[in-house]
Amino acid sequence: MVQHISWFSNVDYEIFLFFEEHDIGATAKVVAYNIGYDSNYVNRRLRALESAGLFSNDGGIYELTDFGREFIEGEVDEDELTDPDS
Template sequence: MSRIDEMVERVSWFSPVDYEVLLFFENHDIEASAKVISANIEYDRQYVNKRLRELAEEGLLQKSEESGLYELSGLGREFLSGDLDASDLERDDE
């Protein structure tokens, strides 16, 4: 079972595109824009951009102040490697 399969239904606030975004970054250790990510995962760019901001606010991604590009954060890497439990990502209001 892949790490992305283990994530499904484990984080209640995740949208389906969030799994695709994290899988993209798991497979491509790069900085990328919403346009590049959306083209590769076949989701609408505006929706991907919204979810990138959400994932960054939750600490799974980080956005470069200079370039505006996103990349996995340390927290995101911990989550994908299995070193961070999905329950640690649940929101208190959920």
């Protein structure tokens, strides 16, 4: 599983766990349904993770980027991530 990141929300870890177990493209609604969170909240968090370069979004379908996969594998440190709120 991914390391603790200071600006992550709890749902972010659930999102990564979902995509780690299912390497697919999925809408925020599908992800939210499967992890038990509100779809609007999951969509906001996926957009933040997209801004950090961890996910791509093509017409509302989110997928892990290569950078996101490296992050899951523990090959990316927190200082390599861009906090979307800063």
